[in-house]
Amino acid sequence: MQLGFKEEDIKFRDEVRSFIKETFTDDMRKTLSLSKNGHAGKDLHVKWQKSLYERGWMAPNWPEQYGGAGFTSTQKYIFESEMAREGAPRTIPFGLSMVAPVIMEFGSQEQKDKFLPDILESNVWWCQGYSEPGSGSDLASLQCKAENQGDHYLVNGTKIWTTMAQYADWIFCLVRTSKTEKPQEGISFLLIDMKSPGIEVRPLITLDNSPEPHQEVNQVFFEDVKVPIENLIGEENKGWTYAKYLLEFERGTAYSPGLYRGIKNLKDIARDTSIGDGLTLLDDNDFLNKINECEIQIQAMEFVELRIFSALSAGQRVGPESSILKTRGTEIGQYLQELAVEAIGYWSHPFVEDTFANVNEPSIGPDYAATITPEYYNGRKTTIYAGSNEIQRNIISKAVLGL
Amino acid sequence: MDFSFSEEQTLLRNTIQSFIQDNYDFDKRQAIVKSEEGMKQENWKQFAELGLLGLPFSEEDGGLNFGSVETMIVAEEFGKGLVVEPYIQTVVTCGGFLRRASASIKEKYIPGIISGEDIWAFAYAEPQGRYNLNDLTTTATLDGDHYIINGYKSVVSGGPWANKFIVSVRTSGDQRDSDGISVLIVDKNSEGLSIRDYPTVDGSRASEITLENVSVSKDELIGEEGKGAELIELIVDETIAAICSEAIGAMKVLNDATVEYCKTRKQFGQPIGKFQVLQHRMVDMFMQYEQSVSMTYMVNLKLDEEYAERRKAASGAKVQIAKAAKFIGQSAVQLHGGMGMTDELNVGHYFKRLSMIENSYGNIDHHLKKYSSAG
Numbered sequence: 001m002q003l004g005f006k007e008e009d010i011k012f013r014d015e016v017r018s019f020i021k022e023t024f025t026d027d028m029r030k031t032l033s034l035s036k037n038g039h040a041g042k043d044l045h046v047k048w049q050k051s052l053y054e055r056g057w058m059a060p061n062w063p064e065q066y067g068g069a070g071f072t073s074t075q076k077y078i079f080e081s082e083m084a085r086e087g088a089p090r091t092i093p094f095g096l097s098m099v100a101p102v103i104m105e106f107g108s109q110e111q112k113d114k115f116l117p118d119i120l121e122s123n124v125w126w127c128q129g130y131s132e133p134g135s136g137s138d139l140a141s142l143q144c145k146a147e148n149q150g151d152h153y154l155v156n157g158t159k160i161w162t163t164m165a166q167y168a169d170w171i172f173c174l175v176r177t178s179k180t181e182k183p184q185e186g187i188s189f190l191l192i193d194m195k196s197p198g199i200e201v202r203p204l205i206t207l208d209n210s211p212e213p214h215q216e217v218n219q220v221f222f223e224d225v226k227v228p229i230e231n232l233i234g235e236e237n238k239g240w241t242y243a244k245y246l247l248e249f250e251r252g253t254a255y256s257p258g259l260y261r262g263i264k265n266l267k268d269i270a271r272d273t274s275i276g277d278g279l280t281l282l283d284d285n286d287f288l289n290k291i292n293e294c295e296i297q298i299q300a301m302e303f304v305e306l307r308i309f310s311a312l313s314a315g316q317r318v319g320p321e322s323s324i325l326k327t328r329g330t331e332i333g334q335y336l337q338e339l340a341v342e343a344i345g346y347w348s349h350p351f352v353e354d355t356f357a358n359v360n361e362p363s364i365g366p367d368y369a370a371t372i373t374p375e376y377y378n379g380r381k382t383t384i385y386a387g388s389n390e391i392q393r394n395i396i397s398k399a400v401l402g403l
Numbered sequence: 404m405d406f407s408f409s410e411e412q413t414l415l416r417n418t419i420q421s422f423i424q425d426n427y428d429f430d431k432r433q434a435i436v437k438s439e440e441g442m443k444q445e446n447w448k449q450f451a452e453l454g455l456l457g458l459p460f461s462e463e464d465g466g467l468n469f470g471s472v473e474t475m476i477v478a479e480e481f482g483k484g485l486v487v488e489p490y491i492q493t494v495v496t497c498g499g500f501l502r503r504a505s506a507s508i509k510e511k512y513i514p515g516i517i518s519g520e521d522i523w524a525f526a527y528a529e530p531q532g533r534y535n536l537n538d539l540t541t542t543a544t545l546d547g548d549h550y551i552i553n554g555y556k557s558v559v560s561g562g563p564w565a566n567k568f569i570v571s572v573r574t575s576g577d578q579r580d581s582d583g584i585s586v587l588i589v590d591k592n593s594e595g596l597s598i599r600d601y602p603t604v605d606g607s608r609a610s611e612i613t614l615e616n617v618s619v620s621k622d623e624l625i626g627e628e629g630k631g632a633e634l635i636e637l638i639v640d641e642t643i644a645a646i647c648s649e650a651i652g653a654m655k656v657l658n659d660a661t662v663e664y665c666k667t668r669k670q671f672g673q674p675i676g677k678f679q680v681l682q683h684r685m686v687d688m689f690m691q692y693e694q695s696v697s698m699t700y701m702v703n704l705k706l707d708e709e710y711a712e713r714r715k716a717a718s719g720a721k722v723q724i725a726k727a728a729k730f731i732g733q734s735a736v737q738l739h740g741g742m743g744m745t746d747e748l749n750v751g752h753y754f755k756r757l758s759m760i761e762n763s764y765g766n767i768d769h770h771l772k773k774y775s776s777a778g
Contacts, residue, residue: 136740138670161741205746207736207755274531276538276579286768338729341758342766345533346558349759351604364601364611365530365557373604377755380736381744388740390680 009074016082023051024088032089034355036208036374037216040089041356042125042167048089049122058120059096066104066112067120073313077254084257092164095119095126099172102189102242106234115170115191129159129173129192129220130243137391139174140183140240144222146175146190148229148236153177153190155198155225161385165201165218168194174243177236189239191231198225207377211354216378254309255329256302262336263295269343272366281343290339297332304328320399323392330382330389337376348373406700408476416476418453423484429749432485436606442488442564451519456494460502464513471641471703475648479699482652485749485756487607489522489561495645497523497569499638500586504625512567512588524565525642526556526589526612527635534765536571536635538579541614543572543587545621545628550574550587552595552617560763562610563600566591570614574629581632588623589614605756640717641706643764647699647724650760653753654692654727657735660750661685664739681738688734691727698723714777718770725767728757 005013028048031040039045052058060076062068071079083090091097100119103111118124135142144157155175165171171192178186192199199222203215210216233242270281270291281287305325308318341348347365355370363370383389397403408416426446435443450456458473460466467473474495481490493516501512515521532538541554552572559568568589576583589596595617600610626634662685665676675681702720705713732754736743743750765773 131741134669136670141670206744207746207751209746273533275533276531276535284768286771342762342768345762345766346528348762349558349603349605349609351602353602361599364599373758376758377604377751378744380733381741383737384740384744388737390678393680 005074005078009078012075013078013082016079019055019057020082020086020088023048023055024086028089029087031356032087033368034371035214036210036355036371037206037214037378038090039164039214039216041214042164045089045092046122046125049091052091053121058091058122059100061097062100062120063104066100066116073309077309080254081257084254085261087258087261092125094128094163094168094172095124095170098128098246099126099191102172102233102246105245106189106242108230110230111191111233124169125164125167127162127165127168127171127194127220129162129171131161132158133160133219137388139243140187142174142176142183142187144173144175146177146188146227148177149226151229153227153229153232155190155192155222155227157222159220159222160204160217162201162218162220163216165194165220166203166213166215170194171220172233174239177239180237184240186237187239187243188236189233189242190227191233192222192225192227193231196225196227198223207380208374209351209353210374214354214356253325253329254305255325255333256298256305259298259301259329259332259336260295262333262340263291263298266291266294266336266339266343269340269366269368269372273343273345287339287343290342294332294335294339297328297335301325301328301332320395323387323395323400326386327389327392327396333382334376334379337372337379340372341376344369344372408472412473412476415473416480419455419477419480422449422453423480423486427484427486429485429752432487432606433752436487440564441602441608446486446488447519447522450488450490451517455490456519457517458494459498460513460517464502464509465517466513471644471706474641474645475699475703478645478648479652482649482756483656485606485653485752489524489564489607491642491645491649492525492561492565493521493523496525496638496642497567499641500525500569500625500634503634507622508588508625515567521567522561522565523567523569524559524561524610525638526559526562526568527571528557528559529555530557534762534769535579536639537581537584537632539571539573539584540578541570541572543574543585545574546618548621549618550585550621550624552587552589552614552619554614556612556614558603559610559612560603560607562598562612563608568612569625571631571635576629583629584631584635585628586625586631586634587619588625589617589619593617593619603759605759606752607759637713639764640702640713643717643721644699644702644706646760646763647695647702647720650724650728650757651692651696651699653757653760654695654731657731657750657753657757658685658688658692661688661735661738664742668740675738684734684738688731691730695724695727711777715774718765718774718777721765721770722767722774725761725770728761732757 031044057069060069060071060079064070103115132142146153146155171194173190174187175190176186177188180186202219203212204217204219205215273281275281275284312318347369350364352370454467457466458469462468543550543552570587570589572585572587573583574585595615597613598610603609665681666674668675698720702716705716735750736754739750742748
């Protein structure tokens with residue numbers, strides 16, 4: 001057992017750092033800092049991703065034959081960590097890390113040729129159509145229907161919590177193609193052009209109250225939408241298998257680098273907050289203990305991640321214990337957001353609807369305050385989405401502890 | 404010992420419940436919040452007609468001479484409706500100051516509150532002061548028979564609706580001394596007063612107020628010059644008792660809504676309320692609520708006790724309510740799943756109001772310190 005990276009890895013780390021320094025401009029940082037939900041408009045994200053593409057770093061997790069970065073597992077970890085530490089925009093996952101792996105594994109050659117290059121170059125924006133109003137944690141109960149009409153499917157139904165569907169050119173959907181006793185067995189995986197007649201996107205305003213077009217999620221309605229039969233991935237009624245494959249692929253995201261960044265921000269805020277007698281909130285032991293307790297939790301998280309990463313490097317499979325990462329990562333993240341609200345005191349009260357709008361007036365309170373409370377509210381989603389934390393604990397209990 | 408409510412108190416509660424039912428369902432509340440003014444004058448008139456605006460004032464001053472338990476009932480029911488009209492700010496807080504003022508001030512101002520003509524707000528917080536009520540850089544200097552006020556007041560709750568302010572100022576001493584603090588009445592139209600209004604995350608409104616050589620008659624002083632700190636702390640404790648009451652109303656709505664939702668929302672072929680992990684969470688929400696109700700009764704019954712006892716009661720209640728507000732608010736959103744995250748559902752709005760109550764008049768750390776130093 002040993003800590004620390006090899007010399008060539010440190011060299012790589014410095015390359016990543018100088019890339020971020022050059023590419024993640026002050027303008028971008030400023031724009032991102034105005035966001036209440038982490039998203040800062042289509043242009044910024046596309047611009048950022050195109051520069052990653054030019055550097056050859058857009059797809060750390062793709063095989064090299066499709067244009068993957070060709071990173072070693074150590075480099076992947078370093079790359080992700082450096083990006084998160086600097087608060088760089090996260091690559092939009094829906095095309096890159098959700099639909100692309102499925103197309104690579106189960107798609108036809110035509111589908112690979114048609115879709116993968118545009119994903120890599122960020123020419124096409126994807127969104128995900130999984131959840132439905134009646135199907136949240138119990139995803140397999142989904143009802144959105146696709147009827148096979150020979151040369152096309154006729155899709156009717158609705159998808160909800162569709163992140164940034166307002167920008168999307170394509171959506172990948174789980175749809176019901178037959179009614180079977182086991183609900184998982186009648187599901188298919190369909191790629192749908194968002195410009196198809198019969199699709200409507202309605203914004204859902206959430207607790208951060210970001211107004212259109214900055215809303216994070218939407219509901220997408222399908223009314224007699226014709227989808228060419230060649231847009232089916234793999235075989236009909238096998239969609240659940242493909243969706244599950246995707247979950248495997250997604251395992252092992254590192255949370256700790258982003259959380260450490262949260263600690264740093266929190267300390268900056270505390271240092272900027274007067275508590276009288278020339279002292280700042282960082283001198284208040286009650287608050288400092290909370291920051292430090294949180295930092296220790298993050299360190300525990302970091303070393304769980306390093307152990308998982310080390311197992312992956314050694315070619316071992318990582319199983320359901322990675323549910324630990326989602327559970328703890330999101331809960332610590334929420335605690336950091338709570339502490340930020342606590343730190344700014346009364347400045348948590350003023351409400352700014354459109355934080356991107358150009359206003360001539362100075363902000364109420366410090367300029368970072370306006371996004372802190374909405375971020376706290378918006379952060380409540382993290383223990384609900386992608387398998388609620390109750391579901392994650394069920395997975396650990398069943399698959400790890402054998403209960 | 405008796406924790407039951409009198410017939411009169413029950414009648415008061417029923418009156419407010421039917422007001423909420425008729426005028427304050429969630430859609431109506433949201434329409435008020437989104438309106439230009441952000442509150443509804445008609446509702447204020449109705450409060451006056453119902454006698455609510457005169458609740459704590461003596462009969463001599465034209466009021467109903469009710470006590471803290473009645474205020475608790477009103478605030479609790481308002482909390483259930485997420486009422487935005489500044490009842491607590493005007494009647495409990497500013498009314499609390501006015502009730503204790505000289506006969507001439509009472510005579511001059513209390514009728515305007517009772518009739519619904521005037522809305523008041525308490526301007527005390529300053530950017531550098533955090534929750535320390537005594538940390539004041541706003542100064543007032545006596546010049547002949549007038550005070551000249553200079554300074555800045557932050558996040559004045561209900562400020563945009565008020566036409567009168569009660570302002571805490573320093574008339575002598577150092578920035579954080581408890582001696583040398585005075586309480587003055589300032590008219591919104593005073594020359595030299597400028598105001599910036601804005602919405603708050605809980606659907607209310609607040610203001611930043613700049614005072615530049617604002618001149619007020621020395622007759623507008625409440626209490627003795629330089630001796631305002633004790634009075635301010637008392638009024639803030641009464642206000643804390645009222646917002647704790649408001650909080651338990653909001654908690655009750657969230658708990659009921661969550662239990663109801665978990666009984667009807669089905670996943671994996673059964674109502675999610677059948678899952679034990681969610682049952683236990685709801686039981687904890689219920690227990691937190693019951694403890695908060697108890698602490699709210701406690702503080703409302705102890706407001707007239709001697710200082711240390713009252714201090715511990717108010718800070719203790721505030722700590723319990725803040726903890727429960729966070730736990731219940733967060734849990735209600737979690738158990739409502741994605742729907743709990745939407746602006747469309749009422750749950751998020753109760754969560755937001757509760758989260759603002761958490762740090763209003765001091766957060767948990769602040770009140771733990773106050774509690775510890777009360778002796």
